[in-house]
Amino acid sequence: MADDLKAPPKPHDASHEEPMGRATFTAFTNATEEDWQKIVAANSVFAKGHVDRIVTHLNLLKGDCGGFPIDRLEHSLQTATRAFKAGMDEEYVVCALLHDIGDTLGVFNHPDIAAAILKPFVSEQNLWMVENHGIFQGYYFWHHIGLDRDAREKLRGHPAFEYTAQFCHLYDQPAFDGAYESMPLDAFVPMMQRVMAKPKKSMYLKKQGEVAW
Numbered sequence: 001m002a003d004d005l006k007a008p009p010k011p012h013d014a015s016h017e018e019p020m021g022r023a024t025f026t027a028f029t030n031a032t033e034e035d036w037q038k039i040v041a042a043n044s045v046f047a048k049g050h051v052d053r054i055v056t057h058l059n060l061l062k063g064d065c066g067g068f069p070i071d072r073l074e075h076s077l078q079t080a081t082r083a084f085k086a087g088m089d090e091e092y093v094v095c096a097l098l099h100d101i102g103d104t105l106g107v108f109n110h111p112d113i114a115a116a117i118l119k120p121f122v123s124e125q126n127l128w129m130v131e132n133h134g135i136f137q138g139y140y141f142w143h144h145i146g147l148d149r150d151a152r153e154k155l156r157g158h159p160a161f162e163y164t165a166q167f168c169h170l171y172d173q174p175a176f177d178g179a180y181e182s183m184p185l186d187a188f189v190p191m192m193q194r195v196m197a198k199p200k201k202s203m204y205l206k207k208q209g210e211v212a213w
Protein backbone atom coordinates (compact mmCIF):
# COMPACT_ATOMS: atom_id res chain seq x y z
CA MET A 1 0.00 0.00 0.00
CA ALA A 2 1.30 3.46 -0.83
CA ASP A 3 2.15 5.61 2.20
CA ASP A 4 -0.41 8.26 1.24
CA LEU A 5 -3.21 5.67 1.48
CA LYS A 6 -2.48 4.77 5.08
CA ALA A 7 -4.89 6.21 7.63
CA PRO A 8 -3.19 8.82 9.81
CA PRO A 9 -2.16 7.45 13.23
CA LYS A 10 -4.60 8.28 15.99
CA PRO A 11 -3.15 9.98 19.08
CA HIS A 12 -5.13 7.71 21.36
CA ASP A 13 -7.01 4.60 20.35
CA ALA A 14 -9.60 3.88 23.04
CA SER A 15 -10.48 0.58 21.40
CA HIS A 16 -7.49 -1.03 23.15
CA GLU A 17 -8.46 0.08 26.64
CA GLU A 18 -8.89 -2.57 29.32
CA PRO A 19 -10.72 -0.88 32.21
CA MET A 20 -10.38 -3.91 34.51
CA GLY A 21 -7.10 -5.26 33.17
CA ARG A 22 -6.69 -8.61 31.46
CA ALA A 23 -7.96 -12.07 32.20
CA THR A 24 -5.35 -14.64 33.27
CA PHE A 25 -6.70 -17.96 31.97
CA THR A 26 -4.82 -20.21 29.58
CA ALA A 27 -7.95 -21.86 28.11
CA PHE A 28 -11.65 -21.13 28.26
CA THR A 29 -12.10 -24.21 30.40
CA ASN A 30 -10.21 -22.59 33.28
CA ALA A 31 -11.58 -19.04 32.86
CA THR A 32 -13.54 -17.59 35.77
CA GLU A 33 -16.45 -15.19 35.93
CA GLU A 34 -13.97 -12.53 37.07
CA ASP A 35 -11.91 -13.14 33.94
CA TRP A 36 -15.00 -12.70 31.81
CA GLN A 37 -15.97 -9.50 33.59
CA LYS A 38 -12.60 -8.06 32.54
CA ILE A 39 -13.23 -9.08 28.94
CA VAL A 40 -16.79 -7.73 28.98
CA ALA A 41 -15.50 -4.40 30.34
CA ALA A 42 -12.84 -4.19 27.64
CA ASN A 43 -15.32 -5.16 24.97
CA SER A 44 -17.77 -2.45 25.94
CA VAL A 45 -15.00 0.06 25.17
CA PHE A 46 -14.02 -1.80 22.01
CA ALA A 47 -17.61 -1.80 20.74
CA LYS A 48 -17.69 2.00 20.87
CA GLY A 49 -15.00 2.08 18.18
CA HIS A 50 -17.01 -0.09 15.77
CA VAL A 51 -17.97 2.71 13.40
CA ASP A 52 -14.43 4.14 13.50
CA ARG A 53 -13.04 0.78 12.42
CA ILE A 54 -15.57 0.58 9.57
CA VAL A 55 -14.54 4.06 8.46
CA THR A 56 -10.89 2.98 8.53
CA HIS A 57 -11.79 0.02 6.36
CA LEU A 58 -13.81 2.15 3.94
CA ASN A 59 -10.75 4.35 3.60
CA LEU A 60 -8.81 1.30 2.37
CA LEU A 61 -10.95 1.56 -0.77
CA LYS A 62 -9.48 4.97 -1.53
CA GLY A 63 -7.19 4.93 -4.55
CA ASP A 64 -8.26 1.37 -5.37
CA CYS A 65 -9.80 1.63 -8.84
CA GLY A 66 -9.31 -1.90 -10.13
CA GLY A 67 -9.67 -0.59 -13.67
CA PHE A 68 -12.92 1.23 -12.94
CA PRO A 69 -13.19 4.95 -13.85
CA ILE A 70 -13.22 6.00 -10.17
CA ASP A 71 -11.92 4.40 -6.99
CA ARG A 72 -14.01 2.12 -4.81
CA LEU A 73 -14.40 4.68 -2.02
CA GLU A 74 -15.72 7.27 -4.44
CA HIS A 75 -18.11 4.65 -5.87
CA SER A 76 -19.35 3.90 -2.34
CA LEU A 77 -19.79 7.59 -1.51
CA GLN A 78 -21.53 8.21 -4.81
CA THR A 79 -23.94 5.30 -4.31
CA ALA A 80 -24.78 6.52 -0.79
CA THR A 81 -25.08 10.16 -1.86
CA ARG A 82 -27.47 9.24 -4.66
CA ALA A 83 -29.62 7.27 -2.21
CA PHE A 84 -29.52 10.07 0.36
CA LYS A 85 -30.47 12.74 -2.18
CA ALA A 86 -33.34 10.57 -3.39
CA GLY A 87 -34.73 10.70 0.16
CA MET A 88 -34.01 7.12 1.16
CA ASP A 89 -33.89 6.51 4.91
CA GLU A 90 -30.69 6.35 6.94
CA GLU A 91 -30.55 2.59 7.18
CA TYR A 92 -30.79 2.31 3.39
CA VAL A 93 -28.13 5.02 2.91
CA VAL A 94 -25.75 3.20 5.26
CA CYS A 95 -26.36 -0.02 3.31
CA ALA A 96 -25.56 1.89 0.13
CA LEU A 97 -22.36 3.24 1.65
CA LEU A 98 -21.14 -0.16 2.84
CA HIS A 99 -22.40 -2.39 0.03
CA ASP A 100 -18.92 -2.79 -1.51
CA ILE A 101 -16.81 -2.62 1.64
CA GLY A 102 -15.92 -6.27 1.08
CA ASP A 103 -14.21 -5.63 -2.23
CA THR A 104 -10.75 -5.96 -0.67
CA LEU A 105 -11.41 -9.01 1.51
CA GLY A 106 -14.04 -10.90 -0.48
CA VAL A 107 -12.73 -10.76 -4.01
CA PHE A 108 -15.05 -13.58 -5.11
CA ASN A 109 -18.02 -12.86 -2.80
CA HIS A 110 -17.79 -9.20 -1.76
CA PRO A 111 -21.54 -8.74 -0.96
CA ASP A 112 -21.25 -11.33 1.84
CA ILE A 113 -18.77 -9.16 3.73
CA ALA A 114 -21.05 -6.09 3.74
CA ALA A 115 -24.03 -8.27 4.63
CA ALA A 116 -22.19 -9.77 7.60
CA ILE A 117 -21.30 -6.31 8.94
CA LEU A 118 -24.83 -4.95 8.48
CA LYS A 119 -26.78 -8.05 9.54
CA PRO A 120 -27.26 -7.15 13.24
CA PHE A 121 -28.55 -3.67 12.44
CA VAL A 122 -30.79 -3.72 9.35
CA SER A 123 -34.13 -5.05 8.15
CA GLU A 124 -34.48 -8.39 6.38
CA GLN A 125 -35.22 -6.49 3.17
CA ASN A 126 -32.09 -4.35 3.35
CA LEU A 127 -29.98 -7.34 4.33
CA TRP A 128 -31.22 -9.34 1.34
CA MET A 129 -30.56 -6.36 -0.92
CA VAL A 130 -26.95 -6.04 0.23
CA GLU A 131 -26.39 -9.80 0.20
CA ASN A 132 -27.69 -10.17 -3.35
CA HIS A 133 -26.73 -6.89 -4.99
CA GLY A 134 -23.84 -8.54 -6.83
CA ILE A 135 -26.04 -10.78 -8.94
CA PHE A 136 -28.44 -7.88 -9.63
CA GLN A 137 -25.58 -5.60 -10.58
CA GLY A 138 -24.49 -8.37 -12.94
CA TYR A 139 -27.51 -7.55 -15.11
CA TYR A 140 -25.61 -4.48 -16.27
CA PHE A 141 -22.32 -6.13 -17.24
CA TRP A 142 -22.13 -9.89 -16.96
CA HIS A 143 -22.89 -10.31 -20.67
CA HIS A 144 -19.63 -8.45 -21.33
CA ILE A 145 -17.53 -10.93 -19.36
CA GLY A 146 -19.01 -14.25 -20.41
CA LEU A 147 -21.63 -14.58 -17.69
CA ASP A 148 -25.43 -14.66 -17.80
CA ARG A 149 -26.78 -11.15 -17.16
CA ASP A 150 -30.16 -12.67 -16.32
CA ALA A 151 -28.80 -14.81 -13.50
CA ARG A 152 -30.88 -12.71 -11.08
CA GLU A 153 -33.99 -14.31 -12.58
CA LYS A 154 -33.50 -17.37 -10.40
CA LEU A 155 -34.26 -15.07 -7.45
CA ARG A 156 -37.45 -13.59 -8.98
CA GLY A 157 -40.40 -14.03 -6.68
CA HIS A 158 -38.48 -13.05 -3.57
CA PRO A 159 -40.25 -10.18 -1.74
CA ALA A 160 -37.12 -8.01 -2.03
CA PHE A 161 -36.44 -8.74 -5.72
CA GLU A 162 -37.73 -5.44 -7.14
CA TYR A 163 -36.37 -3.52 -4.15
CA THR A 164 -32.88 -4.85 -4.90
CA ALA A 165 -33.23 -4.35 -8.64
CA GLN A 166 -34.11 -0.71 -7.94
CA PHE A 167 -31.06 -0.28 -5.69
CA CYS A 168 -28.76 -1.39 -8.49
CA HIS A 169 -30.60 0.51 -11.20
CA LEU A 170 -30.95 3.83 -9.38
CA TYR A 171 -27.93 4.00 -7.09
CA ASP A 172 -25.24 1.35 -7.69
CA GLN A 173 -24.82 1.01 -11.47
CA PRO A 174 -24.86 4.80 -12.19
CA ALA A 175 -22.32 5.54 -9.42
CA PHE A 176 -19.20 5.59 -11.59
CA ASP A 177 -19.40 9.21 -12.72
CA GLY A 178 -16.11 11.02 -12.19
CA ALA A 179 -17.87 14.39 -12.44
CA TYR A 180 -20.43 13.63 -9.71
CA GLU A 181 -20.04 15.55 -6.43
CA SER A 182 -20.41 13.05 -3.63
CA MET A 183 -20.92 13.93 0.01
CA PRO A 184 -17.76 13.39 2.10
CA LEU A 185 -17.36 10.25 4.19
CA ASP A 186 -17.62 12.36 7.37
CA ALA A 187 -21.20 13.27 6.46
CA PHE A 188 -22.20 9.61 6.74
CA VAL A 189 -20.49 8.88 10.06
CA PRO A 190 -23.36 10.15 12.28
CA MET A 191 -25.77 8.05 10.17
CA MET A 192 -23.64 4.96 10.70
CA GLN A 193 -23.45 5.69 14.43
CA ARG A 194 -27.23 5.91 14.68
CA VAL A 195 -27.95 2.86 12.52
CA MET A 196 -25.30 0.75 14.27
CA ALA A 197 -25.88 2.05 17.80
CA LYS A 198 -27.46 -1.18 19.01
CA PRO A 199 -27.86 -4.58 17.37
CA LYS A 200 -31.39 -5.82 16.70
CA LYS A 201 -30.10 -9.32 16.08
CA SER A 202 -27.01 -10.88 17.65
CA MET A 203 -26.06 -14.10 19.35
CA TYR A 204 -24.82 -11.88 22.18
CA LEU A 205 -28.24 -10.38 22.92
CA LYS A 206 -29.73 -11.29 26.28
CA LYS A 207 -33.43 -11.98 26.64
CA GLN A 208 -33.99 -8.43 27.89
CA GLY A 209 -32.56 -7.12 24.61
CA GLU A 210 -29.26 -5.90 26.06
CA VAL A 211 -25.97 -7.05 24.62
CA ALA A 212 -23.99 -9.37 26.87
CA TRP A 213 -20.83 -7.55 25.85
Ligand SMILES: [Fe+2]
Pocket (backbone or CB within 6 Å): 099, 100, 110, 111, 133, 134, 137
Ligand atom coordinates in the same frame (compact mmCIF):
# COMPACT_ATOMS: atom_id res chain seq x y z
FE1 LIG B 1 -20.91 -4.69 -5.33
Ligand SMILES: [Fe+2]
Pocket (backbone or CB within 6 Å): 075, 079, 099, 100, 172
Ligand atom coordinates in the same frame (compact mmCIF):
# COMPACT_ATOMS: atom_id res chain seq x y z
FE1 LIG C 1 -21.28 -1.11 -6.11
